[in-house]
Amino acid sequence: MNNQDIARIFYSIAEILEIQGENPFKIRAYIKAAQTVESYTKELSEIKDTEELKDLPGIGEKIALKIKELLETGKLEMYEKLKKSEFAPLVELLEVPGMGPKHVRLVYDELGIKTLDQLEKAARRGKLKELPGLGEKTEQNILKGIEQERRHKERYPIGEILPKAESVISQLQKAREVKDISLGGSLRRMKETIGDVDILVSSLKPKAVSDAFVKLTEVQNILSQGPTKSSIVTKDGIQMDLRVVKPESYGAAQHYFTGSKAHNIRIRSLGIDRGLKVNEYGVFKGKKSVAGKTEEEVFKSVGLTYIPPEMREDWGEIEAAQKKKLPHLIELKDIQGDLHIHSNWTDGRSTIEEMAKAAQKIGYQYIALCDHSPTIGVTNGLTPERLEKRKKEIDRLNRKFKNFKILNGIEVDIKPDGKTDLDDEILKKLDIVVGAVHTRFSLPKEEMTRRIIKAIENPCVHIIAHPTGRLLGKRDPYEVDMDKLLDAARANQKIMELNAFPARLDLNDLHCRKAKEKGVKVVISTDAHWTEHLHWIKYGIATARRGWLEPEDVVNTLSLEKLLKYLK
Numbered sequence: 001m002n003n004q005d006i007a008r009i010f011y012s013i014a015e016i017l018e019i020q021g022e023n024p025f026k027i028r029a030y031i032k033a034a035q036t037v038e039s040y041t042k043e044l045s046e047i048k049d050t051e052e053l054k055d056l057p058g059i060g061e062k063i064a065l066k067i068k069e070l071l072e073t074g075k076l077e078m079y080e081k082l083k084k085s086e087f088a089p090l091v092e093l094l095e096v097p098g099m100g101p102k103h104v105r106l107v108y109d110e111l112g113i114k115t116l117d118q119l120e121k122a123a124r125r126g127k128l129k130e131l132p133g134l135g136e137k138t139e140q141n142i143l144k145g146i147e148q149e150r151r152h153k154e155r156y157p158i159g160e161i162l163p164k165a166e167s168v169i170s171q172l173q174k175a176r177e178v179k180d181i182s183l184g185g186s187l188r189r190m191k192e193t194i195g196d197v198d199i200l201v202s203s204l205k206p207k208a209v210s211d212a213f214v215k216l217t218e219v220q221n222i223l224s225q226g227p228t229k230s231s232i233v234t235k236d237g238i239q240m241d242l243r244v245v246k247p248e249s250y251g252a253a254q255h256y257f258t259g260s261k262a263h264n265i266r267i268r269s270l271g272i273d274r275g276l277k278v279n280e281y282g283v284f285k286g287k288k289s290v291a292g293k294t295e296e297e298v299f300k301s302v303g304l305t306y307i308p309p310e311m312r313e314d315w316g317e318i319e320a321a322q323k324k325k326l327p328h329l330i331e332l333k334d335i336q337g338d339l340h341i342h343s344n345w346t347d348g349r350s351t352i353e354e355m356a357k358a359a360q361k362i363g364y365q366y367i368a369l370c371d372h373s374p375t376i377g378v379t380n381g382l383t384p385e386r387l388e389k390r391k392k393e394i395d396r397l398n399r400k401f402k403n404f405k406i407l408n409g410i411e412v413d414i415k416p417d418g419k420t421d422l423d424d425e426i427l428k429k430l431d432i433v434v435g436a437v438h439t440r441f442s443l444p445k446e447e448m449t450r451r452i453i454k455a456i457e458n459p460c461v462h463i464i465a466h467p468t469g470r471l472l473g474k475r476d477p478y479e480v481d482m483d484k485l486l487d488a489a490r491a492n493q494k495i496m497e498l499n500a501f502p503a504r505l506d507l508n509d510l511h512c513r514k515a516k517e518k519g520v521k522v523v524i525s526t527d528a529h530w531t532e533h534l535h536w537i538k539y540g541i542a543t544a545r546r547g548w549l550e551p552e553d554v555v556n557t558l559s560l561e562k563l564l565k566y567l568k
């Protein structure tokens, strides 16, 4: 039972309780616990003492006992009972945007609807709008929601998949028969969404490896099993494909199964031009193998320098490698600080001091504390009075820390008319102002574009946060003209954020590339609401690398001194 398993069970409990109409506080408690557990970097199974569990945010006495039961027995009695409830199958309906627990109950109680298909049929026949409190418009929204849900279901956000895949890799790694192991496919290329997980192993004893694979506790069912290729579906419904190859083919197989398909086709045709056959077993001249052990060899055999996996999309990387003009992609170690951080002054979970300490531990020189402004409706948005108070706390901490600075910032809401939620007089006093849209996502494209450009033109605003507002797998981006936003950012010397929160990842990869081409600076920020979220920077780095960004394109690679100069 690992953290991901525990989180999945808590989310599932919350959903069933919601449909049962339980007390919202009880439901919140499970959701909070699930969020904590899933993003905690240490495995809970390594914590022996229940008391220690209670130190985690959102985990009290009762939940701690449930975690203990799960870790000790692999089961939770209360959950086993819940799963048998008549409402348990209805959770599928909750995934449809526009279907809250009340609606789910209503369509079940009145029409006996249990599945997405039944819901869709009823909506098409106009049965939903006849129900009390639903109406024509809701019915249409539900239909749209079903369509969106179906589309999103086909792929998973990378943040949901990577921890699970890494856990599988670390388990397989322990098998003696495994020589080398790596991710392949879209996950190795760090695409924002993933269809299935590909894992590649080199071994002299392939059967032992595939046996270990299909016996993992994650496995729900086995789709196929053979010495070189096996596929399973996990309990979360994720397909994982394993390939086992001989050590002399490892590099060629790694290259082939990393893809993308479009990139592979180009490489193969470069091979053909040189009289070489490139496939997953190696690179061959007639029957003779000329490369295959490492990826470097494979690239070299077709006249290329090594291309990092994140770039392998046939988006120009092959031409760049031919000319030896590949960019020097940004890396984790280039990041000097995080410029979009929350604390428990609004909806964050950690204190300012905890956030600062955690950032310092990573090796950062600075963070910018950007709690929310008043109107967005999160708990306790910062009024001018509370901003003053928070400033005192920041000053106190800054006196305490050495070689580290907490910048006094805000994430200020951009209202539908493009004005900021706090007046310029107040914003002017801050070190850094991050503007963001949190409401009225449905504005027409032109209005939304105008709204954000107005914020870009506001001299008090430094950064535009999560510029498309999407939530991967949940909410489509709002309609906005990114070219115009980037042009405005360039003209006003403003910074565009690449939000590393794994459900956001916007700017996306292609936006990053466009920003670079247009000469717009990017900041990679986590939007962390808890110390553990600071590590999500890796998803931002991956997206930036997919967008060909180099350290000099990203402002939070600057030292504190240079950053402060830049912000002025």
Ligand code: DGT
Pocket (backbone or CB within 6 Å): 184, 185, 186, 187, 193, 194, 195, 196, 197, 198, 256, 257, 258, 259, 260, 261, 264, 265
């Ligand atoms: P996904 O799973 O939809 O997120 O995307 P990928 O890229 O992981 O695709 P997947 O899992 O179907 O295949 C893994 C890799 O295997 C893919 O990136 C490239 C390689 N591959 C699969 N099918 C073909 C093919 O027909 N031709 C070539 N050249 N490569 C292929």
Ligand code: CA
Pocket (backbone or CB within 6 Å): 184, 185, 186, 187, 195, 196, 197, 198
């Ligand atoms: Ca895949």
Ligand code: CA
Pocket (backbone or CB within 6 Å): 185, 196, 197, 198, 241
């Ligand atoms: Ca696959």
